[in-house]
Amino acid sequence: MDYVDGNMLAGPLQEVFAVDLTTATGRCASCGQTGPVAALRVYSNAPGVVARCPSCTEVMLRLVRTPNSAWLDLRGSTFLQIPMPAESFTTPGPVAM
16 A cells, blocks of 8 residues: 555644744745735635735635634645744654554
């Protein structure tokens, strides 16, 4: 077997989303502008928040929180680079038994 199921991502994803994402760098899928998440134009007069590119104003991120879950849509971004401390790096892979 060459793969394990997505449950293996619990630890690595928890580690990633435990950081301040406003310091992350993203690239707009529409115009290619790269910059910090903190520089996005955020609109919060809706059921959630919408973050737009400061250059072309296309939507890069949507976040909606319900009582039981959060919905994060990043389809307007080509990547999100998250600064991480070197000592917290863990390589995803199978667990040895």
